[in-house]
Amino acid sequence: METIFFLIITLVAIISAILVVTCKNPINSALSLIMTFFCLATYYVMLDAPFMAAVQVMVYAGAIMVLMVFTIMLLNIRVDASKKHSHKLIIGSIMGFFTLLDLGYVIVKSRAALPTGPFSGDMIKQLGHTELIGREIFTSFLLPFEITSILLLTAIVGAVILAKKKI
């Protein structure tokens, strides 16, 4: 039963991903991207990481995509009319195909012995995923956490300077 559900979600995800790439109108590709994010969120849930799914939806679908759509609207970009099938299409797809080939090969071939860490699946269910992540972030990963906050700060300042016409 679960596998069927998994297949459906995968199907939806891949189709929307392809749509992102192929749609002429950027708005449609933006929406299909949001659709992909939702599929990913369901994956996270299936992987017993509910908090991750929530964050995924909020950050990506909510924040970043809204920003994207906003920019598209701001610049009211017409549909890129000249769809010349330049050589880029062929080369791009060949490259994509080769990456897929490599990754697939990696996945199929790899026999790495998987040392299991301390947190088993059921343990997450009892303690609650958010609490566990919270404990992890604010103990061992405190320094990276602070650095990412600085990163965000610089990004904000950068964005403001770049977009403003004259300082």
Added chain:
Amino acid sequence: MFDKVWLIPLFPLIGFLINGLFGKKIKNEAIIGAIGTLMIFLSFLVSCGILMQMIGLPAEQRVFEKVLFPWIHSGNFKADMAFLVDPLSVIMIMVVTGVGSLIHLYSIGYMHGEEGFYRFFAYLNLFCMSMLLLVLGSNMLVMFIGWEGVGLCSYLLIGYYFHKKSAGDAAKKAFVMNRVGDFGFLIGLFTLYWWFGSNHNIWTINFVEIKAASHLLPYSGVVTVATLCFFVGATGKSAQIPLFTWLPDAMEGPTPVSALIHAATMVTAGVYMIGRMSFVFVKSPETMMVIAVVGAATAIFAATIGTAQNDIKRVLAYSTVSQLGYMFLAMGVGAFSAGIFHLMTHAFFKACLFLGSGSVIHSMHHALHKIHSNDDAQDMRNMGGLRKAMPITFLTFLVSTIAISGIPGFSGFFSKDEILWQSFSNPYHGNLNILLWVIGALAACLTAFYMFRLVFMTFFGECRINPKAKSYLHESPLVITIPLMVLGALAAVGGYLGMPKLMGMLPNYFEHWLEPVFELANEYGSTYAYHGAHPSHALEWGLMGLSVVIALVGIGIAFTMYVKNTELPGKFVATFPTLHRAVYNKWYVDEIYDYLFVNPCKALGQFLWKGFDVLVIDGVVNGVANVVMGFSGIFRYMQSGYIFNYALSMALGVVVMLSYYLFK
């Protein structure tokens, strides 16, 4: 007086400095001429003093070495500026200063009116200084200074009329050929120095020390190599077979130059060098043979060319080359004192001949100049019958011609006949000596022929000069004729100094005088000489008579051809056109040298420069630069500016790395 020897070269040096630096300002020809002549005359007086002092001394005390200052001292090598006075060098300085002062006096008259007058006298004095250095040097290096110094001065004096291209070329040719000789001299010097140093730890180039150590030398092997190299040096300087073509061209210079340098002094440097190092030369029989053969060959070869020349000075030049051949023949057969004796007598009569021809040319030039015709003043064909116009010149010329042809009673006969006899009876070369004697005699015949041909063409017969100029022909002034008369007298009388013992009337002072210098050489020679029966006196008288007869035959032929019926030479030329043309063009030796050496060098130089230097090396250097440019051109396309290319290369990178790791 001996330690005043350094004055001898010093005086001409002072003369050179005065005339050289201030000559332009003095401008007055008499003063410049006087300074030049005075300086050389002073050294003549000093050398007379030394001669007198040496005559007073017994034989073994006659060697004196005067060290002036240390010149080059580096490591083992020691060379001081030092002079050696011994019987041989005394004779040489007497000849050089004596003939030199006469020629200086002569050139005051001859060079009258030339615009570079001071320059001529400065160079002439410089030449005398270098020649005296060469002759007095007590080690090979001081001799080498003189050796190259005379080469330099002959370059300057031949190129005196520098505006004439032919003079410039002749000067350069003379210097380069001398330089080839110096190359041989240097190699010989190094071999000797190295051999003595590395085998017996005697690091010296001083003649006295080498003479003392000469007993260590082996009888051939390294000595042959060294002496052959020295002989190459001698041929370069004294114009023998391989390197003689510069001497006839050197006639471009003014006549006093030809008289002093190319007759009396410089060309005898080679003979003197062999005399000075006779104890080394004798040690290798092969070299002695080579010297004798080359000497004889040059004698006959130059004599043949001399017969067909029309320029009066060219004839005398080839006669000098031929007489030098005799001297080398004498040296080659071990008759060193005979060689030096012939050198002295030759200096007298050849200088007199040159000066005589100079005075002829001078008056011819004067006459032709008066009527503004530009016939060649030196060509014998437009001379003739000058004996009436120039009696003194004619007389002295005739005396010297008789001397050079070897007519008994005159100096030439004694010295040349001594050489012929020595070459016949020499103990060194076994059965070669008959051939040597025959060649010598033949050359003597040819010498007599062309000398008298010259006399008859210039002084006898009717005057072929441009009729209008005939009246202007007159005897040269006294300042020219006095040296002629002195030299003429010396040419006549000089022979009696070295009368061969056979004659018996006078003891052979000359040989006796040079005995101490060459007795070591003769002693070494006797070790390998062939001690057969000493040929009888009768044979000696017979050969002497034969040589006189041959000379008279030569004169007779000349007389019949050029006085009796003058069209005979024309007929002779008609019957043997190719032979005549070959002889007239000096057997095409110059052209052969050009073809063998000069042009290939130029072609090689051109090829090396254009081909190798520009094409190969610069090609490689510029090639590397172009290759680098090429690569940078290619890489430039990587930065195309399109984002797509960057993304593509990134993706490509990922894929390649992944697949590399996967499939490794």
Added chain:
Amino acid sequence: MENLNSYLIVSAVLFSIGTIGVLTRKNAIVIFMCIELMLNAVNLTFVAFSRYLGNLDGQIFVFFIMTVAAAEAAVGLALIIAFFNNKDSIDVTDVNLMKW
């Protein structure tokens, strides 16, 4: 409970689609979206591994990726706007000032 491989395959597919999108599209913003897509594919692998390895580090790392993605999106879009201001087009091929 799907096993690890299937998740990895899905993320591989999404990742290559993202690559194709980046390489082929001319519109700057769509390229941006494809990059986001590639990032999320990577997030999925992280979470899948963290789940099967029973170690939360992967998921925490995903947070950091998200912040980076956010920052990147912000700056990227600012760039696009700035580029749009002086070139009136966001077509990637017009970004060729560096072309010689």
Added chain:
Amino acid sequence: MSNVLSLTTFLPILGVLLLLFIPKDSKGVLRNVTLAVTIVTFLVSLTILTGFQTNADFQFTENVPWIAAGPFVMRYNIGIDGISLWLVILTTFIMPIAVLSTFTAVEVKVKEYMICLLLLETGMLGAFISLDLFLFYIFWEVMLIPMYFMIGIWGGKNKIYAAVKFFIYTMVGSLLMLVALIFLYFKGMEAGITDFGLLNFFSLKLDMATQIWLFLAFAFAFAIKVPMFPLHTWLPDAHTEAPTAGSVILAAVLLKMGTYGYVRFAIPLFPEAAHKFAPVIATLAVIGIIYAALVAMVQEDVKKLVAYSSVAHLGFVMLGVFAFNVEGISGGMLQMINHGISTGALFLIVGFIYERRHTRLITDFGGLSKQMPIFATVFMIVTFSSVGLPGTNGFVGEFLILLGAFESQLRWWTIVATSGVILSAVYMLWVFQRVMFGELDNPKNQKLADLNAREIAIMVPLLVMIFFMGLYPKPFIDKMDPAIKKLVAQVRVASVEAKAIPGAEAVQLPAGHPPIDQSQMQMPLPAGHPDIKMASPEQGTPAVNQHDAK
């Protein structure tokens, strides 16, 4: 006052500072100040000459810590001995003459030109006096820059090509040298050497393999500078394009850097390798002599001809240096100074006629000696000094070189090299004849002015030196002798020891060379440490048997 050496070296830098204050367009003041500075430097350097005792060790030494970067310790270690003394004096002697010759030659950007000249002088002096390998390398590079600018800015038509070619040629060589330097330093560190000082590297025993590689690197760098046969093509271009003063200094001093490098660094540091490569280098030197002479013969441009002639002269110097005996090396050193004077004079002469006619083609001249008699005599004297006529300086050096090389194992090479004496006479006299003799047909030549006072003032010191060194070279040779004897002993001791070192591949002296028996030894063989205090052998040994070294 022991730091007179540093004073001489850095006096030109003070001069440069002085020049900075002088306004750009007052050319006269600029020129005179530079002249004054160079003359003062010359006078100061004379005090070095007078204070120099004739013995073998380094004098006027200064040793001050300079850089200590991690393992690398470089000290400001300078000093001169017999070998570098005369090169320093030659540099300070040539500089005023070069400056004097630019009074009319350079009109544009005079200030920068003068600064380049002074910088060049410091670079050269520094290179000659530095005893610290790194300091030597620094000055070696500093020297290039001003010369590059002089050729590049004030040069002739394709000056850029010539300047770049000159620069890159030398840079390639010196980079190789830098690598070898550092590798040597590491080798030294293993043996406990703490800084770049030259003296402690002398005592460093290297095995044969490393010696070969290090020697090749050093030799390559110096070969470019000498210039040796295949690497010489930069010289004619650099000379034809350089301004007169530039090419005078380039010929007089910069070329000596290469041969000095061999004598000071390449040979003493790696004696076995030097012995091993002596035949190869001698062959290149001899080829260089003959090749350059032949090529010089067919040149149309006078300056290119003189450039090729200096390639030939330096071929002689290399032959002398690689004879490894006292005569050869002192001949080489002497010839370096002679070449500096005579070729410097030749370039000045070419500069005079270039200033008058603005052409260097031989065919444009002819019959000048009637028009310019003083110039003719000066040109003649210098030609004969360059041809090596006895009585002039050229002969003494050349003779000693050929003599020394003949004694050593390079016997056949010497015979071929001696033929170079003929070729040098040919091309020099040919150019002298084509320029000076012959008809004064070219109208432009008829109005040429003879040498003025300034030009005569330039030439007089050179002519005096030509004759002084030709007739009485003793003071020059005596001051060099102890240092050269020490160098020769150092090289010979090492080459003998090389045979003794078990592991090291035996040094096969070429078959022709007689085995080093006692008679070859000028000095009694010192036991132990090669740094020998060489007491100069007493004069006045008996005439016949010179040295009983048995």
